[in-house]
Amino acid sequence: MTFTGMWAELAEVGRASTGGYRRFAWTGTDAVLREWFTGQAAARGMDVVGDRAGNLWAWTADPDAHGPGLVLGSHLDSVPDGGAFDGPLGVVSAFAALDLLRAAGQAPARPLGIACFGDEEGARFGVACAGSKLLTGALDADRARALTDADGTSMGEAMRGSLDVDAVGRDDETIARIGTFVELHVEQGRALVDTGAAVGVASSIWSHGRWRLDLRGRADHAGTTRMADRDDPMLALAAAVQEARAAAERAGTVATIGKLAVAPNGVNAIPSSVTAWLDARGDEADVRAVVAEVGAAAGSPRRGVLDRADRLRRRAAGPAGRRARHGRRPGAGAADRRRPRRRHPRRRRGADRDAVRPQPDRGLALPRRTRRGGRLPGRGRRAGARGAGAGVSSFWCASAWLDAPTDGVRVTTAGGVITSVEVAAARPGDERLGGLVLPGLADAHSHAFHRALRGRTGGEGGSFWTWREQMYAVAARLDPDSYLALARATYAELALAGVTCVGEFSYLHHPAGGGRYADPNAMSEALVQAAADAGVRLTLLDTCYLAGGPDGAPLQGVQQRFSDGDADAWAARVAALPAREGLRIGAAVHSARAVPADQLATVAAAAQGRPLHVHLSEQPAENEAVLAATSRTPTALLAEHGVLGPDTIAVHAVHLTDDDVATLAATGTGVCACPSTEADLADGIGPFRRLADAGVPLCLGSDQHVRGDLLGEAQALEAGQRLAGGERGCFPPAALVTALTSAGHRALGWPDAGRIAVGQRADLVAVRRDSVRTAGCAPGELPLVAAAADVTTVVVGGRVVVAEGRHVLGDVGALLAAAIGALR
Structure with a gap:
C-alpha cells in the first residue's frame, strides 16, 4: 500500500x-x-x-x-x-x-x-x-x-x-x-x-522543564470592592506571563504559561488563588535564569504573593554526539x-516540543511477543471510575423526555451520573442538544455475529431452520480476532442508533475445531473489549448450550464450540470472568431444547442475583419438540426447574399458551421482543399486548441486527400488535420509551440507567425533530416515527460517543465492511 x-x-x-x-x-x-x-x-x-x-x-x-x-x-x-x-x-x-x-x-x-x-x-x-x-x-x-x-x-x-x-x-x-x-x-x-x-x-536537544506557580490573593466581589482594596493574584499572573516572554527572548529560549486553574473562577469574583504552569526549554543555565526571572516578577509585593515555583521535571541538555x-x-x-532521542532539524537549539524525551508508548499494553498477523492479545475493557471519560459537565436540552417531552431542560452530570435536572435557561459552557433528548436506549438481546448475515439470507425463501444453517456457517469462521472486529463495528452501529447498553446473548465459547483457547473466555473477552471500544456498556449473557435437542441429542458440527460439556463446567468458566466497570456478567439458557432438564437448576443457581435470559417459544417446532420430550411446554419446564423469576427475561415468547402467559406473570419474568428478527425469520407475532396487560415487563432487542435501529424495533412492536389485534395505539409512545430505556436497562442489570433523573447514569440521546421523517411531528409521538438516522448525539456515562451523527471510531460503515469481508 x-x-x-x-x-x-x-x-x-x-x-x-x-x-x-x-x-x-x-x-x-x-x-x-x-x-x-x-x-x-x-x-x-x-x-x-x-x-x-x-x-x-x-x-x-x-x-x-x-x-x-x-x-x-x-x-x-x-x-x-x-x-x-x-x-x-x-x-x-x-x-x-x-x-x-x-x-x-x-x-x-x-x-x-x-x-x-x-x-x-x-x-x-x-x-x-x-x-x-x-x-x-x-x-x-x-x-x-x-x-x-x-x-x-x-x-x-x-x-x-x-x-x-x-x-x-x-x-x-x-x-x-x-x-x-x-x-x-x-x-x-x-x-x-x-x-x-x-x-x-x-544536532542537539534542548533541556525541558515544567514549574508550578501558586499565587494567592483574597476573594472579593467584583462589583463592590474598590480597586485600592483589592488583592488580586491575576495581576501577579499577568506579570509572570509578560516576563516569561521577555525573559525567554533575552535568553534565546522558549517559555510558555499555557495552563491555569483559577478559584473561584467566577465572572464577577476576584480570585482567591491562581495556579499556573510554566513550560521552559533551552540550555540549562538559560532556563534556570528564565524561571528565576518569572518567579521574581510574579512575587513582586505590588502584584501578589508567590508561594512557590515547583519544578515538576528536569532533564539535562547535551550534544547529540558523534555516532x-x-x-x-x-x-x-x-x-x-535505551534512550532513543529526537532531534530538531538543522538547529543546535530548537523548540521541538518532543525534544529530550525518550520515545513513549501509547495505549493498550501487550504481552511479550505477538507473531505476525496475530491479534493484539489481552485487549481488556478499560476499567475506571463510574462513567469513565466524564468529569463534571452540563447539557442543555431544547426538549427532553422526562415523564413526557419537556422543553428547556438543563442536565448536570459528574462522574458519569446525573446530579441535577432542572427546567432552566441555558448557561455559558452548557453543551446544547437539539431535537428531543431521550434517555439512553438499551438493546436487551443481541447476537453481534449475526450482523454478518444482514442482506445475505432472505432472497431465496426458506425457514428459521434453513437460516440457522447459514448462521452456523458464519459461526464456524469466527475467532477472537474476527469476533472483536465484527462486534466492535456492530456495537458502534448500535451506538449510532442511540443504544448506550447492550445485552449480548453469547454462546460462541470455544475454537471451531475443538479444544479450548489458552484463555477459555477469549471469545467473551473479545465482546467485552468491543463494547469498550464502541463506548457502550455491556451485559454479557454468557450462554449455557449443551444439547442438540430436548431429547439430549449430541451436538453436531459447529455446535460443539458452544458447549462446556455440562452446566457445572459452564458455571466454572463464567466464574473466572473478572468484573469490570461498564460490564455486567449475566447468564443465559440458550433454550429449553439446548439445555437438558436435569441441568437447568444448576444454571439457575449459578445465575442467582444476575440477569438470566432464555430463548423461549420462538418457533412452533421448538414447542412441539419440548412437549414431546418432557410433556411440558417450554415455559412450564423452565418454571419447574427454577429458571423463571424477576431476574429472568424470556426472549421472543411468540408461541405461548394462556397458561404460559399466566406463569410468566406469576413468576415476575420479563419478556424481550425482537420484532424485526421475528418478522425476518417468520417466527410470528407474539402476544405482547396480552403479556403487558398481565403485568409482564417488556423490553426490546435487535437480535440478529436486521435493521440496526432500536427505535424501529419499538415501531415494529406497535405495528405488529395493530396487525394482530385490529386496533391502533396498543403501545402508546410513553410505553415504547419505557421498553426502549428503563425496562431494558433493568433487564440487563442496570437499574440506575434509563431515565433522565438525578442519580441515574448520564446517558442521553438527541433525536432530530426536523428530518424528512420527523418534521412536523408532535414531540410526544416522535418515538413512533423517528429512526436511527435521526440520532445526532449520544452521551454514555457523561461521555459523548456520537456527535453530529458520527461515532468516535470514525467510519462505522467501513469498519463493518472490513469485519464482514474478512469472514467471506
Whole structure:
C-alpha cells in the first residue's frame, strides 16, 4: 500500500468535530490505531512485539539473533485537537520507506524495526512519554500505575485486563534490541520553511522543564470592592506571563504559561488563588535564569504573593554526539541505547516540543511477543471510575423526555451520573442538544455475529431452520480476532442508533475445531473489549448450550464450540470472568431444547442475583419438540426447574399458551421482543399486548441486527400488535420509551440507567425533530416515527460517543465492511 493509501486509512480515526484529532491512551480509538499498525506489519511479513510498557515493535528479522537493529517510527496518539502529522507521519513514512527499499531490491544489513510508541503526548494521564519512560525505567512503575485521568481512573486500572499490570516496568530485553533510532517528524516551526529546506537533521536537544506557580490573593466581589482594596493574584499572573516572554527572548529560549486553574473562577469574583504552569526549554543555565526571572516578577509585593515555583521535571541538555558504527557512540552500551532521542532539524537549539524525551508508548499494553498477523492479545475493557471519560459537565436540552417531552431542560452530570435536572435557561459552557433528548436506549438481546448475515439470507425463501444453517456457517469462521472486529463495528452501529447498553446473548465459547483457547473466555473477552471500544456498556449473557435437542441429542458440527460439556463446567468458566466497570456478567439458557432438564437448576443457581435470559417459544417446532420430550411446554419446564423469576427475561415468547402467559406473570419474568428478527425469520407475532396487560415487563432487542435501529424495533412492536389485534395505539409512545430505556436497562442489570433523573447514569440521546421523517411531528409521538438516522448525539456515562451523527471510531460503515469481508 502506498503512503497515500495508508494515510487515507488513518485520516478519519479519532477525528474530532473541530477538525483536529483526539487519540488518547487506552481508548477505543487507540485500539483501532494499534490494530491498524499490527495489520500493516502483518501485511509486510513482520513480527509484532509488545514490550512490558505496551509499546509496539514490528521487526523484519529477529533482533535478538541479528541485532541490535535500526528502528524507525513514532507514535499515533495526539494532544487534544492535535494535528494530523504529529506522530503518524513517522509511522506511516517508516512503512513506506520499507516498501521502497524492497521495491528497489535492497535489504537492510541489520534487522529493521518500526516502533509505535504509546502515550507520547500524555493527554490522558498527564505524563508525556509514559511508555518509553516505563520502558527505560525513567518512570517508576508504581507511580505510573497510580497516575489518574480527569475522571479518577488510574493508569493501572486502565491497563488491567490488557497486560500483567504487576509486570509493567523497565524492559531490558527490548532496550538491548535498539541500536539506532531515526524518526521523521513534522516540523512544528518555520526553520525549514524560512531556509527553503525540505528536511533537516537535529544536532542537539534542548533541556525541558515544567514549574508550578501558586499565587494567592483574597476573594472579593467584583462589583463592590474598590480597586485600592483589592488583592488580586491575576495581576501577579499577568506579570509572570509578560516576563516569561521577555525573559525567554533575552535568553534565546522558549517559555510558555499555557495552563491555569483559577478559584473561584467566577465572572464577577476576584480570585482567591491562581495556579499556573510554566513550560521552559533551552540550555540549562538559560532556563534556570528564565524561571528565576518569572518567579521574581510574579512575587513582586505590588502584584501578589508567590508561594512557590515547583519544578515538576528536569532533564539535562547535551550534544547529540558523534555516532560510531551501527549508530552508537564509541564505548556506549545498552544504557545509552535505551534512550532513543529526537532531534530538531538543522538547529543546535530548537523548540521541538518532543525534544529530550525518550520515545513513549501509547495505549493498550501487550504481552511479550505477538507473531505476525496475530491479534493484539489481552485487549481488556478499560476499567475506571463510574462513567469513565466524564468529569463534571452540563447539557442543555431544547426538549427532553422526562415523564413526557419537556422543553428547556438543563442536565448536570459528574462522574458519569446525573446530579441535577432542572427546567432552566441555558448557561455559558452548557453543551446544547437539539431535537428531543431521550434517555439512553438499551438493546436487551443481541447476537453481534449475526450482523454478518444482514442482506445475505432472505432472497431465496426458506425457514428459521434453513437460516440457522447459514448462521452456523458464519459461526464456524469466527475467532477472537474476527469476533472483536465484527462486534466492535456492530456495537458502534448500535451506538449510532442511540443504544448506550447492550445485552449480548453469547454462546460462541470455544475454537471451531475443538479444544479450548489458552484463555477459555477469549471469545467473551473479545465482546467485552468491543463494547469498550464502541463506548457502550455491556451485559454479557454468557450462554449455557449443551444439547442438540430436548431429547439430549449430541451436538453436531459447529455446535460443539458452544458447549462446556455440562452446566457445572459452564458455571466454572463464567466464574473466572473478572468484573469490570461498564460490564455486567449475566447468564443465559440458550433454550429449553439446548439445555437438558436435569441441568437447568444448576444454571439457575449459578445465575442467582444476575440477569438470566432464555430463548423461549420462538418457533412452533421448538414447542412441539419440548412437549414431546418432557410433556411440558417450554415455559412450564423452565418454571419447574427454577429458571423463571424477576431476574429472568424470556426472549421472543411468540408461541405461548394462556397458561404460559399466566406463569410468566406469576413468576415476575420479563419478556424481550425482537420484532424485526421475528418478522425476518417468520417466527410470528407474539402476544405482547396480552403479556403487558398481565403485568409482564417488556423490553426490546435487535437480535440478529436486521435493521440496526432500536427505535424501529419499538415501531415494529406497535405495528405488529395493530396487525394482530385490529386496533391502533396498543403501545402508546410513553410505553415504547419505557421498553426502549428503563425496562431494558433493568433487564440487563442496570437499574440506575434509563431515565433522565438525578442519580441515574448520564446517558442521553438527541433525536432530530426536523428530518424528512420527523418534521412536523408532535414531540410526544416522535418515538413512533423517528429512526436511527435521526440520532445526532449520544452521551454514555457523561461521555459523548456520537456527535453530529458520527461515532468516535470514525467510519462505522467501513469498519463493518472490513469485519464482514474478512469472514467471506
